Amino acid sequence: MQTKVVGFCSVSALVGFGAWFYNEPSFEPAIGFIVSIGALAANYWPKKPEKHASNRLKGRNTFDYSNNNGRFVIGSNELLFETAWSKASDESIHVYNDPASIKGVALVKGVSAINLISNAKSYDFSSRSRTPQEGDIVVFENSYGNFAAVKIIDIKDNTRNDSIDELTFEYVINPDGHTNFR
Template identity: 40%
Template sequence: MVTGLTALEGEEFAVGLSFAGEQRSYVQEVALSLQARGVKVFYDSFHEDALWGCDLIDTLNDLYSERMQRVVVFVSKEYVEKPFTNVERRAALSKAITLRTKYVLPVRFDNTALPGMPTSTGYLLASEKTPEQLAVAICKQLGMSQTLKSNQVAPPWSTPAQGTISFCHVDHDGRYMIGKDEWTFEIYVYGAHTNCIQFLNDPPSIRGVALADHVAQIGELGDASSLVFSSRSRIAYEGQSVVLVNTNGFYAAIKVVDVMAKYGGDKEDIVTLDYVILKEGGSDFSKMTSQAPQD
């Protein structure tokens, strides 16, 4: 049996993010915002392929103690209870003692004490910082540029597995995030007219996009895996739906409710969409009523 197999050997990171899964939605937005600013960030989901099959204890200990300029620890009740976050915490605090410098940057989700961290250490509160604001604060600590081109700012995000969203389709380059964790999708729309809009599969999280123009309601879709996902873009009219499949194999159906476009004479550039994500897996939307609509 092979032991001691570590991942990402020789890689250096400007910052590592250490967190519990319960706080992933917030941390993921921080990671994406840092990545958009050109910060080399260690966020586990960015390196799933490299971590697969490796000794995670050895890997995490090596990463958090040797190959980061800073570590941001997201403190919560769940964080101190999990085995792998304890590995990350101990490695980071051990390095901080050796360096005698500001290596660990704690962010609180609650009042849980972080074992090994002096009680006099200054914290930031997640409740007082948006993910975008925290990314800016991290960049300051790294001595890196805090500015972004306006179109690179993280897009709006709806985390529930189903809902209705309305957004300006000419802002954020037509991007909008839905879902969370492995069932996250980045919607990317373009070229809206008065009653239709184009969906593209360009985002890194999206494997394919298909048109489902044969049904009136998402629940009538049935098995979406039989749809054609071979084109880069699909145009959907009001009342029609598209289906996205992400790189983790999850499916999301999106129905175009309303499209307003100044190009077509409307006063605003707003698109309204209904969406459903099959967060439990599978591709059959006729079974979607069995899943709760909350996070």
């Protein structure tokens, strides 16, 4: 719906500025005409997916945490989680609740799989940062009260025998504030 409204407004502006330029050739209607063409192009031009984002409710991603300030976005809208990471070692990594979309971050202890988490609210969200190791699970609560669980699969550290900084993780996002990942 939004695309149709923006398209209609852009076409209307294009016609209006074109008529104005036809009747009164000057700089202002020419600029308006060009901007209207730009709005149409931006509205209908195919969009590339962001390199540091994923909109799926579950998935697996690998990214270079030394780029983009260590940020990687999963989900969108009310299910958006802008995760933030930094180097710790080749077996552990720091994760933060700093982004505005994140209300809290907790380390899940003694649980080996995301689908074994029965109550995401039961974990300790009291610290700004956590340091999970490979195989650990981190739970995020976003500013809308939704939860995401992230399992750390692999960590690479270019200062410890790896050629790159890279984090591989699996995630599941629970919609509608559900805390049970089973």
